[in-house]
Amino acid sequence: MSSSEKTFSDLGLSESLLRSLDDLGYEKPTPIQSASIEPLMAGKDILGQAQTGTGKTGAFALPLLNSCNPKLNAPQILVLAPTRELAVQVAEAFNSYAKHMKGFHVLPIYGGQSMGQQLQHLKRGPQVIVGTPGRVMDHMRRGTLKLDSLKALVLDEADEMLKMGFIDDIEWVLDHKPAGSQLALFSATMPEQIKRVASKHLNDPTYISIAASHTTVESIEQCFVQVSQHNKLEALVRVLEVENTEGIIIFVRTRNSCVELAEKLEARGYASSPLHGDMNQQARERAVDQLKKGKLDIIIATDVAARGLDVERIGHVINYDIPYDTEAYVHRIGRTGRAGRQGMAILFVTHREMRMLRTIERATNSRIAPMSVPSPEIVAEKRLSRLGEQVAKTLSGDLDFMKEAVAELCNQLEVDTDLLAAALLHKVQEERPLQLPAMQERVRDGRDKRRDGRDGGRRMPQNMGTAESLKDNPDVKMCRYLIEVGRDNKVGVGNIVGAIANEANIDSRYIGQIHLYDAVTTVDLPDSMPKEVLQHLKKVRVCGRQLNIREAGEQAITDNNSRPPRRRSGGGNDRRGNGGGERRGNDRNRSNRSGGEQRRPRRPKQES
Numbered sequence: 001m002s003s004s005e006k007t008f009s010d011l012g013l014s015e016s017l018l019r020s021l022d023d024l025g026y027e028k029p030t031p032i033q034s035a036s037i038e039p040l041m042a043g044k045d046i047l048g049q050a051q052t053g054t055g056k057t058g059a060f061a062l063p064l065l066n067s068c069n070p071k072l073n074a075p076q077i078l079v080l081a082p083t084r085e086l087a088v089q090v091a092e093a094f095n096s097y098a099k100h101m102k103g104f105h106v107l108p109i110y111g112g113q114s115m116g117q118q119l120q121h122l123k124r125g126p127q128v129i130v131g132t133p134g135r136v137m138d139h140m141r142r143g144t145l146k147l148d149s150l151k152a153l154v155l156d157e158a159d160e161m162l163k164m165g166f167i168d169d170i171e172w173v174l175d176h177k178p179a180g181s182q183l184a185l186f187s188a189t190m191p192e193q194i195k196r197v198a199s200k201h202l203n204d205p206t207y208i209s210i211a212a213s214h215t216t217v218e219s220i221e222q223c224f225v226q227v228s229q230h231n232k233l234e235a236l237v238r239v240l241e242v243e244n245t246e247g248i249i250i251f252v253r254t255r256n257s258c259v260e261l262a263e264k265l266e267a268r269g270y271a272s273s274p275l276h277g278d279m280n281q282q283a284r285e286r287a288v289d290q291l292k293k294g295k296l297d298i299i300i301a302t303d304v305a306a307r308g309l310d311v312e313r314i315g316h317v318i319n320y321d322i323p324y325d326t327e328a329y330v331h332r333i334g335r336t337g338r339a340g341r342q343g344m345a346i347l348f349v350t351h352r353e354m355r356m357l358r359t360i361e362r363a364t365n366s367r368i369a370p371m372s373v374p375s376p377e378i379v380a381e382k383r384l385s386r387l388g389e390q391v392a393k394t395l396s397g398d399l400d401f402m403k404e405a406v407a408e409l410c411n412q413l414e415v416d417t418d419l420l421a422a423a424l425l426h427k428v429q430e431e432r433p434l435q436l437p438a439m440q441e442r443v444r445d446g447r448d449k450r451r452d453g454r455d456g457g458r459r460m461p462q463n464m465g466t467a468e469s470l471k472d473n474p475d476v477k478m479c480r481y482l483i484e485v486g487r488d489n490k491v492g493v494g495n496i497v498g499a500i501a502n503e504a505n506i507d508s509r510y511i512g513q514i515h516l517y518d519a520v521t522t523v524d525l526p527d528s529m530p531k532e533v534l535q536h537l538k539k540v541r542v543c544g545r546q547l548n549i550r551e552a553g554e555q556a557i558t559d560n561n562s563r564p565p566r567r568r569s570g571g572g573n574d575r576r577g578n579g580g581g582e583r584r585g586n587d588r589n590r591s592n593r594s595g596g597e598q599r600r601p602r603r604p605k606q607e608s
């Protein structure tokens, strides 16, 4: 049996882990899990090239938990992660996998969290620690985190940690790792410095890379919608409303989400059925048959259950959850565009998964075009026109009694027919309102308004100011940069964030304050950004202008930028005092932020 066909139990995971996986509704290991679990269980070191969304956390958490002793109250597994957000996420994953392991504890530790609280939790002897490098190093130095019982150390998103300037801290922790303990290094990219760390510290590692080349079919139009996890369902409903669809297959990751989404869609009036590996053969066949015959329009499926599914009338594949790898993507979208028909594949991508999207594009050598979530107005238009079609069908029937009833009601209520018609329409649409509420982009909206800088562009100031630290990652040293594109070029903060996030491969959480001026813009970025990234960004063009990025302190600005400021149409002063277009540092989580992690600012050395 090839490793890709193995089930979790074939891989030798303990009963308690298998129970948790069953609770979570995982059907089979993802490719990175198939490749990593066995070598890690055999005690080998691993060098894995994989990004978020591939199931990488399970790939190291499951095998390491398998050999973790819950009766021993001392750190046995240490995971280093670039941000507190990821540290918490990884700790949560450990918790859910270890749900049936009695006496198991995992502790996330990161800067900005109260030291006292961390010390108290550390005293209880959690078996797994997931932390940001600076804070972990801090505790190790104080002697409050001892690695005597450590069996394995994991570096998660090593390239991100490098970008954040954590390389020296990582090296320090690696130098203090007990001899004989395992090391697993995961990184989406392999810059020189990571390769150097790998070759110095990994002991005869198993190399794992899940990137393969696959081709997609031309009869399938591919696009993606960037949407937060929180807004996915709303976005899906809007897409379903406006796309002219026959059969639709919606892919999700787990059995549980499959059932959940089918229920949610049913509740919203869409005839849909789940299709997952735990349904018996008969139930599965019934669902597929109903889809074929047009008795059902939507199937929500997991990868396992949809294998080989061949239904001509599937016009759309919606990847509600991003697939684990390119192969799964190609397989999923291949369910449409069959028998000479045109198909459409829509991929939902959260911000963190954008990198995975680029990988799929590269590996399939195809362009996945951005698509926006249909606005409430467009949805209303569609719903109204569909309602119109339904009403049109009844116009030819016998309406004499209804006409009399209308006259009677107008009389009784003392209203004219327009108002009565509006009231009746209101009643008819109650279950499927014509007007949708706006989507709650929780933080983004507020931030975007500020980012927009609607209160006018600003002229070039004498002083560009200094970089402000990120609210969520106060330990990341920031630097203020200047780029040669401004409001005169009709640039929006979104264009800048998008370009920098994509071209520099920087998570937008690390893009801090942005101030738009008429001809230039300042943007706060991590101070530790490697030189080659800056070199690349210099040449990137946004709104037709080369960014020519440099530190804002270096004031050599071209003639074009130093021309007199554009007059603002409204005139008057900017009363906020902080100027125009502005983006605040990540303010998603304002809780408990005393005493940031102490990390020496440094710029990573460049390898030649």
Ligand code: AMP
Residues within 6 Å of the ligand: 025, 026, 027, 028, 029, 030, 033, 051, 052, 053, 054, 055, 056, 057, 058, 253, 254
């Ligand atoms: P990760 O790449 O580790 O961030 O995982 C991405 C998502 O995939 C998480 O929501 C996991 O819960 C989910 N996931 C991981 N492994 C599996 C699996 N074998 N089957 C289904 N979902 C999974």
